[in-house]
Amino acid sequence: MPHDAATEELFFTRAGMDGDRVASLVSNILTGCDDGELFLEYRQSESVALDDGKIKSASFDTAQGFGLRAVSGEATGYAHASELTEAALRRAGETVTAVRSGHGGTMSMAPKGGAKALYTDLNPLSLVPFEAKVKLLEEIDAYARAKDPRVVQVMASVLGTWQAVRIIRADGSQASDIRPLVRLNVSVMMRQGDRMETGGHGLGGRVTYDNLLSPAQWKAAVDESIRQASVNLGSIPAPAGDMTVVLGPGWPGVLLHEAVGHGLEGDFNRKGTSAFSGMIGQRVAAPGVTVVDDGTLPDRRGSISIDDEGTQSGRTVLIEDGILKGYLFDRLNARLMGVEPTGNGRRQSYGHQPIPRMTNTFMLAGDKKPEEILASVKKGVYAVNFGGGQVDITSGKFVFSATEAYLIEDGKIGPAVKGATLIGNGPDALTRISMIGDDLKLDSGVGTCGKDGQGVAVGVGQPTLRLDGLTIGGTAV
Numbered sequence: 001m002p003h004d005a006a007t008e009e010l011f012f013t014r015a016g017m018d019g020d021r022v023a024s025l026v027s028n029i030l031t032g033c034d035d036g037e038l039f040l041e042y043r044q045s046e047s048v049a050l051d052d053g054k055i056k057s058a059s060f061d062t063a064q065g066f067g068l069r070a071v072s073g074e075a076t077g078y079a080h081a082s083e084l085t086e087a088a089l090r091r092a093g094e095t096v097t098a099v100r101s102g103h104g105g106t107m108s109m110a111p112k113g114g115a116k117a118l119y120t121d122l123n124p125l126s127l128v129p130f131e132a133k134v135k136l137l138e139e140i141d142a143y144a145r146a147k148d149p150r151v152v153q154v155m156a157s158v159l160g161t162w163q164a165v166r167i168i169r170a171d172g173s174q175a176s177d178i179r180p181l182v183r184l185n186v187s188v189m190m191r192q193g194d195r196m197e198t199g200g201h202g203l204g205g206r207v208t209y210d211n212l213l214s215p216a217q218w219k220a221a222v223d224e225s226i227r228q229a230s231v232n233l234g235s236i237p238a239p240a241g242d243m244t245v246v247l248g249p250g251w252p253g254v255l256l257h258e259a260v261g262h263g264l265e266g267d268f269n270r271k272g273t274s275a276f277s278g279m280i281g282q283r284v285a286a287p288g289v290t291v292v293d294d295g296t297l298p299d300r301r302g303s304i305s306i307d308d309e310g311t312q313s314g315r316t317v318l319i320e321d322g323i324l325k326g327y328l329f330d331r332l333n334a335r336l337m338g339v340e341p342t343g344n345g346r347r348q349s350y351g352h353q354p355i356p357r358m359t360n361t362f363m364l365a366g367d368k369k370p371e372e373i374l375a376s377v378k379k380g381v382y383a384v385n386f387g388g389g390q391v392d393i394t395s396g397k398f399v400f401s402a403t404e405a406y407l408i409e410d411g412k413i414g415p416a417v418k419g420a421t422l423i424g425n426g427p428d429a430l431t432r433i434s435m436i437g438d439d440l441k442l443d444s445g446v447g448t449c450g451k452d453g454q455g456v457a458v459g460v461g462q463p464t465l466r467l468d469g470l471t472i473g474g475t476a477v
Contacts, residue, residue, distance in 0.1 A: 003121060003176040007166040010064075011040045015084040023172050025086065026068075029093035030170035032100045035071040035331055037309060038089070038168040041350040044125050049157035050137035058130075067350040070096040071332055080351045111175065111311040111331075111341070118296060118303045118313075119206035121178040123162040128209045133158050136213055144188050144222045150233075151226065152196070153189040158182070158212060159204075167310035175310035181205075181301065181457055183446060184212045186221045190229040197235075199228025202446035205299045228385070228404055231416045238405065238420035238474035244380030245422065245470040246373055246408065249441035251385060253460035257361050258391045259398040259426030260291065262451070264318050264326075265344070265356040266333035268393055275396035275427045276324060284324045285430035288366050291319040293328055295343060295359030301445040302360040302459035309345040309354050316342045318361075319430075330356045348454035355452060362461030366436025370464040373435045375411035381420055381472055382406045382413055396426035399473075419475035429467060437464030 012019040022038070030036045042064045049056045065082040068089065077096030081088045141154045160182045167175045183204030189196055201224040203217065211217050247255065268274035276284060285291075295304050295313035304313045309331050317325050329337070330345030333356055346357035374382065382405060389400035400422045407414035442461035449458040 003164070003178045004174070006121065006178060007040070007164050007176040010042045010164050011084065011166055017084065017086055021086065022089065023168055023174070025089055025093070026168050027170045027172060029068070029097060030070055033070045033072050033170070035335065036069045036096070036170065039067040039069070039308060039347070039350055040084070040166040040168070041065060041163065043161060043163045043349070044123070045161040046125050047157060047159045048130070048133050048137065049155070050141060051155045052153055053138070053141050055134060055137070063349070065350040066092070067347070067352070068092040068096055069353060070099055072099045074336065075099040076332070076353065078353050111309065115175070115305045115312040116296070118298050118305050120180060120208060122180065122208055124160045124180050124182050124208040125162055128213065132213065133209070136218065140186060140218055140222055143219060144226065147222065148190065148226050148230070150190040150192055151188050152191045155187040157185045158209070160209065165308065167308070169310065173310070175306050177305050179206060179304070180208060182207060182209055182212060184218060184221060185446070186218070186225045188222070188225045188229050190226070190233060192233045195233055197229050197232035199225045199230070199232060201225045201228070202444060204445035205301050206303060207299050231404060232418060235416035235418035238381070238417035238472065239407070240472055240474035242469050242471050244377050244408070245467045245472070246377060246380060246382045247462065247465045247467065248382065248384040249370070249437065249439045249464050250461060251443045252383060253362050253443065253462035254386050254447065255389065255398070255400050255422070256291065256363055256462055257358060257449070257458065257460045258389055259396065259424070260430060261293070261358050261361045262391065262393050263396060263426060264328055265358070266327045266329040266337065267356050269327050270333045270337050273394050275394065279324050280326065282324055283322050284427055285319050285322040286433040287322045288436050289319055289322050289430060289433055290317070290364040291361070292317050292364065293344070293358055293361045297360055297459070300360050300442070300459050301447060301457045302358070304346070304359060307343045307345045307354070308347045309341070311341045311343040311345060313343040313359065328356050328358060330354050346456050348456060352454050355454070357451060357456055358449060358458050360442065360459035360461070362440070362442060362459070363436070363463065363465070365438050365440035365463045368435045368437050370437045370439050373437055373464050373466045374408060374413065376435065376466065377408045377411060380408040381417065382408050383420065383422065391426070396428070397424070398426055399423050417474070421473035423471040423473050429470065432467045432469055433465055434468050435466035439463050
């Protein structure tokens, strides 16, 4: 496995522990359990934020610790600590083994090895000095104000993490990964007369800061933020009612992620609480709709060489040509449903248990030109960008706010509208897709998904889509 030498130094040599003794201790603790692992983590993180020409905040944090899990049947014992010592591990073992009683103790097979490294192992935090990050933010502020005199406020931030993990299982097998993650956020507020509007854009991925420091990259982020704010300054109140909706490519895939993706995670389907439970092999979407979750895309924000249980990341076809093909699994839910794990057992940190989570989830391209899709709409809404939303996993009902949307009138893009809200049901919305564009686009690398109080980095994407008969909640009177 990659990165074994680096994590050996971090977790054993530097911590004063013996790797062989730790592996033997884990084996003894997990004897008689159905599954489990020791998850070791070392993480550095930083953020620098500028507001109105001044550094508003700057932080740097180092965290390390372990999470020890024992699984028997559906029962899970979990203990974690920030103290990397064998004594702390023994104390944790006394806690988690309480779940062993009454079970046969057949340990699940360890994940297969051979994971491919998908990103650099360089630490982005140490490669670029703090002064260079401050200078970048100051240049962003100056550029935005010079670009458009209507800009009255600029907010920008850079965030980075460097995470090393090592997973040790009862049979002695081990897996390691080193994960960089960086992000740049830009937001501007613009005034025109008595009206003020905002626009924002971000970019990032499992790369170093080199991409963010490139003038071509950060200037493009500023330009996009100004464009969005300028569009919003000229927007009119959104209409309301049932109408045709065209979703733009890329980030609008967040609607797919929330309204459909979560319903395809293994825990909800094992418990029968998802709108997609028990529907493998059935039609759940319009013909042509193919949705995949792919954690193997190089440098992408949602990619992972291995998941947080040591399973190799993979590409899982969830829906193929409208037919439901599978779910996303961690080891526990896969074992209980009698299937193979898909490499989607993820956790926020050593203080959290792994649960089924998405990586990069997107819909594949179709064969229609975007302009052909727009031209087919007599009257509707073209939603290009989204903000927050809410989804009920059991029913699939969703509400999403569009941060950039336009009227479509006689096949042409009309004026921008403000306050448009998409209201619908995820499974139902999939059946209303009538045209799929050939312009598949992934998001720019800013997604964070929340579930059960845990946040993990994810990616989304889709081509341009036409959906017939969605409900729009508007502000026009």
